Structure formats: C-alpha cells, structure tokens
Amino acid sequence: MIAVDLSDRKRKILQAIIDEYIWTAEPVGSRAISKKENLGLSSATIRNEMADLEEMGYLVQPHTSAGRVPSDAGYRFYVNSLMQNYKIGMEAVTQLRELLEARVSQLEKLIKYAAAIASSLTDYAAVATAPKESNSHIRKIDLVPVASHTVMLIVVTRDVQSRAINADIDGESCEKLSKLLNAKLAGLKADDIDFEKIQKIQRETENKLSINPKVLIDILHFVYDTITADTETEIYVNNAKSILRYPEYSNVEKAEKILSFLEDKENLKKLVETDGNDGIEAKIGKENDFEILQDCSLVSVNYSLGDKTSGKLAVIGPKRMNYAKVFASLDLISNEIDKILGYYMNDG
Amino acid sequence: MIAVDLSDRKRKILQAIIDEYIWTAEPVGSRAISKKENLGLSSATIRNEMADLEEMGYLVQPHTSAGRVPSDAGYRFYVNSLMQNYKIGMEAVTQLRELLEARVSQLEKLIKYAAAIASSLTDYAAVATAPKESNSHIRKIDLVPVASHTVMLIVVTRDVQSRAINADIDGESCEKLSKLLNAKLAGLKADDIDFEKIQKIQRETENKLSINPKVLIDILHFVYDTITADTETEIYVNNAKSILRYPEYSNVEKAEKILSFLEDKENLKKLVETDGNDGIEAKIGKENDFEILQDCSLVSVNYSLGDKTSGKLAVIGPKRMNYAKVFASLDLISNEIDKILGYYMNDG
DNA sequence: TGTTAGCACTCGATTAACGTGAGTGCTAAC
DNA sequence: GTTAGCACTCACGTTAATCGAGTGCTAACA
Numbered sequence: 001m002i003a004v005d006l007s008d009r010k011r012k013i014l015q016a017i018i019d020e021y022i023w024t025a026e027p028v029g030s031r032a033i034s035k036k037e038n039l040g041l042s043s044a045t046i047r048n049e050m051a052d053l054e055e056m057g058y059l060v061q062p063h064t065s066a067g068r069v070p071s072d073a074g075y076r077f078y079v080n081s082l083m084q085n086y087k088i089g090m091e092a093v094t095q096l097r098e099l100l101e102a103r104v105s106q107l108e109k110l111i112k113y114a115a116a117i118a119s120s121l122t123d124y125a126a127v128a129t130a131p132k133e134s135n136s137h138i139r140k141i142d143l144v145p146v147a148s149h150t151v152m153l154i155v156v157t158r159d160v161q162s163r164a165i166n167a168d169i170d171g172e173s174c175e176k177l178s179k180l181l182n183a184k185l186a187g188l189k190a191d192d193i194d195f196e197k198i199q200k201i202q203r204e205t206e207n208k209l210s211i212n213p214k215v216l217i218d219i220l221h222f223v224y225d226t227i228t229a230d231t232e233t234e235i236y237v238n239n240a241k242s243i244l245r246y247p248e249y250s251n252v253e254k255a256e257k258i259l260s261f262l263e264d265k266e267n268l269k270k271l272v273e274t275d276g277n278d279g280i281e282a283k284i285g286k287e288n289d290f291e292i293l294q295d296c297s298l299v300s301v302n303y304s305l306g307d308k309t310s311g312k313l314a315v316i317g318p319k320r321m322n323y324a325k326v327f328a329s330l331d332l333i334s335n336e337i338d339k340i341l342g343y344y345m346n347d348g
Numbered sequence: 349m350i351a352v353d354l355s356d357r358k359r360k361i362l363q364a365i366i367d368e369y370i371w372t373a374e375p376v377g378s379r380a381i382s383k384k385e386n387l388g389l390s391s392a393t394i395r396n397e398m399a400d401l402e403e404m405g406y407l408v409q410p411h412t413s414a415g416r417v418p419s420d421a422g423y424r425f426y427v428n429s430l431m432q433n434y435k436i437g438m439e440a441v442t443q444l445r446e447l448l449e450a451r452v453s454q455l456e457k458l459i460k461y462a463a464a465i466a467s468s469l470t471d472y473a474a475v476a477t478a479p480k481e482s483n484s485h486i487r488k489i490d491l492v493p494v495a496s497h498t499v500m501l502i503v504v505t506r507d508v509q510s511r512a513i514n515a516d517i518d519g520e521s522c523e524k525l526s527k528l529l530n531a532k533l534a535g536l537k538a539d540d541i542d543f544e545k546i547q548k549i550q551r552e553t554e555n556k557l558s559i560n561p562k563v564l565i566d567i568l569h570f571v572y573d574t575i576t577a578d579t580e581t582e583i584y585v586n587n588a589k590s591i592l593r594y595p596e597y598s599n600v601e602k603a604e605k606i607l608s609f610l611e612d613k614e615n616l617k618k619l620v621e622t623d624g625n626d627g628i629e630a631k632i633g634k635e636n637d638f639e640i641l642q643d644c645s646l647v648s649v650n651y652s653l654g655d656k657t658s659g660k661l662a663v664i665g666p667k668r669m670n671y672a673k674v675f676a677s678l679d680l681i682s683n684e685i686d687k688i689l690g691y692y693m694n695d696g
Numbered sequence: 697t698g699t700t701a702g703c704a705c706t707c708g709a710t711t712a713a714c715g716t717g718a719g720t721g722c723t724a725a726c
Numbered sequence: 727g728t729t730a731g732c733a734c735t736c737a738c739g740t741t742a743a744t745c746g747a748g749t750g751c752t753a754a755c756a
Contacts, residue, residue: 042699065749139500252600375719391719411737412736414736704750709745712741
C-alpha cells in the first residue's frame with residue numbers, strides 16, 4: 001500500500017477530482033477544480049498538486065495536454081478514506097422495507113428481489129447468490145401422480161423442490177412409497193444420505209411394493225438427485241445491460257463480452273465466492289481476478305442466511321462508479337435481509 | 349398484397365439478392381449477382397431487372413450509387429415463396445431430442461430449455477411462453493412447517509407451487525389443516541374456487557382447529573392466491589444480447605432500448621400473444637406492432653401443451669435473419685415438444 | 697517559501713478538402 | 727432482348743489544417 005501521508009489539501013483535491021470524474025467520465029483539469037471547489041486556490045497551484053498526486057500514483061494522464069483520471073490506487077484511496085457517506089432517502093428505505101417484507105411470504109424469491117433492488121437503487125448490474133440450505137433436515141417427501149405417465153416428486157427441506165418423473169404408478173403405490181421414504185429419510189440431513197443408503201432402501205423396498213423394480217430404481221435415483229442437488233447455489237443477475245449506458249463500454253464488442261461473462265453462472269459463482277468476510281468489500285479494476293472485468297469494479301457484501309450459510313450480494317459497474325451510493329445501498333439491503341432472515345429462518 | 353406475377357428470372361435475381369444480403373448485411377450490386385449466379389446474364393441486364401424490382405417495391409436503394417437492399421415487402425415475398433428449405437443437420441436433431449428427453453423429468457423447465465435451444469440453433473434471441481395449466485385439478489395441498497416461524501404451503505396441480513408463509517403453527521395443526529383443505533379442495537379445478545368458497549372454509553374450520561384465527565385467514569388467503577396464480581404465464585428470454593452482434597444495432601442506444609424491451613415481461617407477453625394459429629408465422633419489420641422492433645423480424649410458432657393450452661416459441665432477430673434456418677429450427681423444436689408433451693402431459 | 701499570472705507547447709478532436717471506387721442509369725450497338 | 731461503354735453519383739477513407747482544453751515552466755509577487 002502507498003503511504004497515506006497526504007496533506008489535507010491534497011486529499012481535498014484528490015477527492016474533488018474523483019468526485020468530478022465519477023460524474024462526468026472525462027479527464028478533469030485543474031481549472032475545473034479551482035473553479036468549482038471552495039478551496040481558494042488558482043489553477044496553477046492545483047496543477048502543481050495534481051502533478052504530485054500523479055507522481056504518487058493516484059492519478060494518471062491519458063496523454064499530455066489532457067486532464068487527470070484516477071488510477072486504481074486513486075480509487076482505492078478514495079474508497080478507503082476519502083469518500084463521503086451517502087445518505088439514502090428515507091422514502092427509498094421504507095419502500096425497500098415494504099418490498100422485502102412483502103416478499104417474505106416467498107422466501108425463495110427474496111434474494112432475487114434483493115438483487116433487483118440493488119440494481120435499481122444503484123443503476124448498475126447486481127448479482128446475488130442464494131445458497132440453498134446446504135444441510136437442512138428433510139422434512140417431508142411426497143409422491144403425487146399428476147398425469148397418466150407422470151408422478152411428481154416433492155422434497156421439502158427448508159425449501160421445496162419438485163420434479164416430474166415419467167412413471168406409471170397409481171396413487172396407492174405412490175402413497176405407500178412416500179410413507180416408506182419418509183420413514184427412512186425424514187429428519188435426516190442431506191449430508192447423511194449417500195448412494196449406498198438409497199440402494200439399501202431399494203433392496204428393502206423391492207418386495208414390499210407392487211412397483212416395477214426398474215421404475216423404483218428410477219424414482220430412488222431421482223430422490224437421491226433431488227436431495228443432493230439441494231446444495232446447489234442459485235445465482236441471479238440483474239440489469240446487466242446497464243453497462244451499455246456507460247461510455248467506457250460504448251465499444252460494442254467489449255460490452256458483449258462482458259454481457260456474456262455475466263450470463264455465465266459458472267463465472268459468476270467464481271466471481272463472488274470468497275472468504276465470508278463481513279462488511280462491504282470493493283474490488284477495483286485490476287484487483288479483480290477476471291481479465292474482462294479489469295476496468296470494472298465489484299462491490300460486494302455478505303448477508304447471513306439463517307444459521308451458518310451466507311450469501312453474497314454484489315454490484316458490478318464501471319471503475320468510476322458512485323462508490324458512496326453503492327456502499328450505502330448494499331449496507332442497507334444486507335442489513336434488512338439479515339433482519340428479516342434472522343427472524344424467519346431460525347431453525348425451529 | 350403485391351401481385352405475384354414475377355418472371356422466373358426476376359424471382360431468381362430477387363432471391364439471390366436477399367440471400368446475399370442476409371449473408372453480408374451490405375447493399376448488393378448488380379455485378380456481384382451476375383458474377384456469383386449461374387444465370388448467364390451481364391451486370392447490365394441484372395441492373396435493369398433490379399430497377400424493375402425496386403419499382404415493384406421489393407428492393408430499396410439506400411442512396412444512388414449504392415447497391416440494393418430488400419424492403420419489408422421483399423422479405424415477405426422471399427419468406428412466402430422464394431426461400432429454400434433449410435436442412436438441419438442430423439447431429440443437431442438427435443442432440444436436441446436427447447436434450448429434451450433428458451429434461452422431461454423436469455417438465456417445468458422444458459420450455460425454458462426449448463428457448464435456449466432455439467437461440468443456440470439460430471443464434472438469435474428466443475422467447476418462450478410456458479402457460480401454466482390454466483384449469484387443472486388440484487391433486488394435493490400440503491402444509492409443512494420448515495422453521496420456527498415458517499410454514500411451507502405446497503399446492504400440487506399438474507405442477508407444484510410452493511410458498512413460505514410466516515406463521516407459528518405446529519406440525520400437528522398443519523397436518524389437520526392440510527387434511528381439511530384436501531378434503532374440501534382436492535379434485536376441484538382452479539376455476540371452481542372463488543373467494544367465497546375460501547371464506548366458507550374459513551368459517552367451517554375456525555372452531556375445529558387450534559389455530560389463531562388471524563393466522564388461519566392469512567393461510568387461506570395464500571392458498572387462494574396460490575391456486576389462482578396458477579394460471580399465470582411464465583415467459584423466458586434467451587440470448588437477448590445476440591442483437592449486439594448484428595451491425596444494424598451497433599448503435600448502442602438502440603441496442604439498449606431493445607434489450608430493455610426484451611427484459612420487460614409485460615412487453616413480451618403482448619408481443620407473443622396472438623390467435624392460436626397453427627404453423628410458423630413471421631412478422632417482418634413494420635408488420636410488427638412495437639415501434640422498437642420495426643427493423644427486427646419475429647418468427648413464432650405455437651406448440652400445444654397437453655389438452656387445450658398452447659404456448660409460443662419465438663425468435664427475434666434482424667430483418668435480414670436467416671429465415672430458412674429459423675423456420676426449420678422452430679419447426680423441429682415445436683414438433684419435438686408436441687410429441688413429448690402430448691405423451692407425458694395427457695391428463696390421467 | 698508558497699502562490700499565481702503568463703506563456704509556450706502538446707495533442708486529441710473536429711472540420712474541410714480530396715481522391716477512390718463501387719455502383720448506378722442511360723445510350724447505342726449487337 | 728442483351729450487353730458494352732460511359733458519364734455520373736455519393737459514401738467512405740485519407741490527409742491536412744485548425745481549434746482549444748489542458749499542461750509544465752518561469753518569473754514575479756505577498
């Protein structure tokens with residue numbers, strides 16, 4: 001890290017430059033700063049200071065005879081110690097609360113909405129992960145025939161998963177089989193169930209039910225799949241197209257590459273998976289591992305989902321994003337989610 | 349409609365021009381045609397024919413001294429009577445079949461994958477609607493407590509819907525209530541259930557169960573909501589960003605407008621909702637009702653979902669899309685879906 | 697010693713002028 | 727009816743000229 005021994009004046013000037021650049025997206029010159037700011041200094045003085053700041057690595061000049069642009073280090077310094085608190089309007093806060101409260105009745109969708117809210121508050125792309133409860137109890141398993149060749153398998157943990165299975169089983173056999181499955185599996189955690197267990201159930205069941213053994217195997221496989229798939233992390237992206245609005249991506253090819261990247265859930269999972277650091281974290285430009293995102297910034301926060309599991313909410317935008325606003329928004333949203341989930345998701 | 353009395357030669361020339369333009373996206377000149385095609389004609393002759401075709405409204409000239417570009421009418425004529433059959437490779441076909449077959453175990457997702465396949469086959473944006481079974485029987489209703497303050501409501505029709513409800517009810521009461529709900533509601537169709545019915549159940553239930561009446565009302569409301577929400581049409585978009593690849597949208601602002609449009613599900617629903625015409629239908633350019641899409645084309649097909657309900661699968665791309673390929677792809681996919689759904693979704 | 701006015705200089709961006717070439721329409725000859 | 731030939735048009739790419747925002751440096755000033 002670069003030493004932080006900046007004079008008060010330099011700090012003010014740096015802040016002014018970055019604020020200005022975030023707003024205009026154009027190299028800012030000494031004159032603009034000397035005019036706009038209260039600090040009673042001429043452009044010449046500011047010029048000298050800017051030259052210093054450049055030498056220190058906080059600013060760069062796209063070319064001689066252009067104004068200055070913040071470097072990654074400049075943004076980093078800004079985020080760490082310069083930026084002003086952003087105050088989110090009270091209306092937005094209450095609106096957010098209402099929105100989230102209303103969604104609690106569909107917990108599965110809460111996270112999706114959190115991402116939507118983050119992107120609408122900030123107007124950048126937002127990503128949210130909704131880790132399925134990795135190891136929650138199986139509360140119930142059910143098999144319900146829904147059409148002539150189709151049986152619906154339903155597994156209730158903290159969440160509900162269902163999948164249609166092609167099999168010809170009558171209602172009675174379904175009921176018997178689900179009773180049996182419940183007896184064997186309910187109350188267990190997903191981690192406790194391995195393939196051998198399933199095979200054991202198969203052997204024990206085979207003769208007790210009037211189900212074609214081949215079909216039975218199929219169903220048990222699906223049960224196994226469904227239970228173990230439970231740990232899969234869902235991930236949502238919102239407003240990815242917003243990057244088209246920022247001049248730094250007016251290059252269509254680049255924009256398309258980023259959009260493709262943001263569409264690929266594997267990428268996104270890698271992107272947001274990190275140590276469960278509390279608090280808000282920013283990755284600025286090259287601090288980012290992915291090449292394509294190296295002139296973007298990613299600001300993320302962990303929220304806790306019930307007991308141990310935690311999810312992530314992140315905003316992706318241009319390096320010159322409005323960090324103050326993004327930080328404030330993520331802080332607000334994650335706090336609200338924590339409150340709500342902490343209350344409702346406590347294991348009973 | 350314009351009269352169809354084109355000489356064979358004119359037809360050949362028009363076809364060649366459109367084929368070429370679809371490929372290059374650049375105005376095509378007489379020389380290119382006279383060289384490429386087998387018809388042994390000089391550029392001068394072709395020039396005359398092109399002038400005729402322009403007068404007839406099939407071609408337009410961006411400016412004097414540029415080649416010709418097909419008009420909407422030109423594309424229409426091409427689609428109606430010029431375009432060659434496109435043969436989809438056998439590998440793609442078998443791959444598609446396997447993919448769909450594999451997804452049958454999750455019928456709800458089948459349509460989503462159909463859209464994905466359509467967009468990957470054609471490389472244009474694809475939209476698919478998955479109308480929920482509007483009026484299927486309620487097979488089962490279940491209430492399962494999943495956390496200290498949360499009860500999961502599960503409604504099985506042909507599909508499974510679930511939603512978490514904040515309520516403190518113990519397992520026993522849940523069971524009693526679900527038994528009661530099943531007794532009253534199972535076997536009915538969604539249409540048969542109105543709000544009065546729910547209220548009646550409430551009155552009848554109130555005293556039999558040890559559930560806080562306020563909570564009971566809440567739950568019944570959710571049951572009602574969930575059952576009636578069943579008719580809601582789900583809609584999926586895929587590969588919207590592909591439009592960035594086509595030079596006609598290199599204008600970023602326009603591209604963003606279209607992307608926004610394609611993100612708004614309300615728009616999309618309006619876009620694809622039409623009379624359930626069988627067969628494949630194309631809306632070319634201005635034939636489209638939405639202003640933003642007036643230099644796009646939309647090709648759509650209906651697939652039938654079980655008995656009466658039908659869904660739509662559509663591809664959206666530039667007017668100079670590869671119609672033959674798109675038609676063939678949609679034809680293939682919709683046929684496969686019809687086959688699969690016709691078999692598995694038959695009401696039992 | 698720090699600040700500032702003044703000035704020469706740099707260099708991207710904008711505009712203008714110009715040549716190039718793909719393509720046309722028309723005419724006259726085959 | 728077809729085609730070779732030719733004058734004409736006009737978007738596009740290149741080059742040259744101009745402009746101006748912004749800089750660094752120097753010298754004067756408080």
